[in-house]
Amino acid sequence: MSTAVYHPRIPRSPISSLPGVKRFANAIWYRSKAKIRDILEHEDPDSSTPPPQAHWIPPEILEMIIANLAYDSRTLKACAATCFTWYNITIPHLYHTLKFRQWSRDSSRTYLHPLEGLHKLDLLPYVKQVQFSKALFGTIYISPAIFDSENLQYFRALENLQDLTIADLDFLKFPMGPVEYFGHFSPTLRSVALIAPRGTRRELLDFFGSFPNLDNVEISDYSALAVEDEAPDILLVPMEGRLRGQLTLKNLDDERLLKDMIVAYGGMQFTSMVLHHVQGIQLVLDACANTLETAYIQLHNASKHSSAQSCDLSRNNALRSLEILGPRLSDSLQHAHKIKAIKGLLSTIKSPVFSEVVVIFSELDARWPPRGLDRVLREFYRVKQFRVAFCLETLEEFMAPHLELLNLEMKRVAAWGAYDFLPCPPVISSRIETKYTRYPSGICDS
Known part of the structure; x- marks a missing residue:
């Protein structure tokens, strides 16, 4: 039988029981000891012994x-x-990127509310990228109403902005033009992206022309207005700048905008392009014949039963790298047409510095393994190095029993070049370069 031992409770001081008091007292004690040690160990200022240097990271x-x-x-x-x-x-x-979103239908004057908090903390000079997201409630929220006097003052304090992205910009909502609210960015702005803009070709070109230091341009989901279908050719004013960065075009069905842009700028000097379902690809390829170095191209289908649009890269003498998004291998109607278009596109490359091509096939499944792919690449024997990328979106689910068949096919491809697998659907970057996240080598050994 165990005997309980009584331990008397020692009452705690009400001051010592307060949170943080003990840590505060320790801090004062150790700092006082350090001060006393410095005073006792202080040497004569004329001493020849140099003071110890502090350890710091460059x-x-x-x-x-x-x-x-x-x-x-x-x-x-x-x-x-x-x-x-x-x-x-x-x-x-x-605080590099600042995003504005539509939070509700009614609070139109609160969309720019993050600016006030950044202004109080003196963080506005650090913002270099501004993004206006797409409308969420079916109503366009980007209008002069959101730029009231206080918010406009903060908005104009963004003096180091380099990248501007605007979704659902409706030029009709700006009687004096959107340049009245965005034009003060012209000294520093280098990239402009318009997603699903609503306006005429002249309005778009005037907006781009208001930024003379512009290098990168993106236009996505643009269709000409109905009033322009029967309108005569517009009189273009020469634009400043030469557009030396990246051109990104996605879902563009009207090539008249490209013609007007080439005429207004007196040509183009883009070094990189991302072309995703674009009518008039050949126009921009020829306009940048001497400057284009890297290109990402997804061939455009005019209709469901027609052949894919062909391109000619024989004039692009500076081209170094090409990425082609191939057909959906599960789409039997478009598979043969796009394979033929890819084969024709590769055969036109004449650049002496060309070194890499990536052919990307997405939505891979068991019904359409990449049979015959080596025959397409075999004809492109002039290339010193190229890779073939496959999207793994459906590979893990559908292709697990067929990895041996896939390995056999890729061994023949590997004899002519290296290949990769993408872990997710390819993400097309609309800025400066196209990046992919790849699995480590060895997942599918050759």
Whole structure:
């Protein structure tokens, strides 16, 4: 039988029981000891012994560390909370992009409310990219109403903006033109993206022309207005600049806009292109014959039963890399047409510096394994290095029993070049370069 031992309770001081008091007292105690030690160990100022140098990390090393964490906001916030040095380096990355969204139908004047908070913290100079998201409630919210006097003052304080993306921009809602509210970005703006804009070709070109330092242009989901179908050719004013960056065109059915842009700018000098379902691909390829270095092309189908649109790259003498989005292998109607178009496109390349081509097939399933792909690439024997990428969106679900067949086919392809597998549907970047996240090598050994 165990005997319980009584321990008397020692009453705690009401002051010591307060949260944080003990830590505060320890901090004062240790800092006082450090001060006393410094006073006792202080040497004569004329002493020849140099003071010990503080250990610090060069800013270049810190920038390299932060560059690897640019897309990890939680880690960046943790770094910013450590010390003032980390704070100064991480803040430009944390507040690099500012997004405006439509929160409700009625509160039209609150869409720019993040500007006030950034202004109070003096963070507006760090914003370099602004994005206006698409309308969520079927009503266009980007209008002069959201730029009231206070918000417009904060909006014009974005003095270092380099990238502007606007979705659902309706030029009819701006009687004086949207340049009245966005024109102050012209000294620093380098990239403009218009997603599903509503306006005439002249209005779009005037908007782009208001930014003389523009390098990168994106136009997505644009269709000419009905009033322009029977209108005569517009009188174009010569634009400043030469557009030396990347051109991104997605779902563009009216090639008249491309013709007008080439005439207005007196030609183009884009070094990179992303062309996704575009009528008039040949126009922009010929306009940048001497400058185009990298291109991403998805061939356009005029109709469901017609052949894919053909392209000619024989004039692009500076072309180095080409990425082609192939057909859906489950679509038997378009498979043969697009394979033929890809074969014809590869045969036109005459560039002496060309070194890489990536053919991407998406939605791979068991019904359409890549049979005959090696015959298409075999004819392109002049290429020193090329890769073939397959999207793994449906590979894990449908192709698991057929990996052996896929390996046999890819061994023949590997004899002529390397190949890769994509872990998800290819994400087409509309900025500067096209990036893909790939699985490590060895998943499907050759």
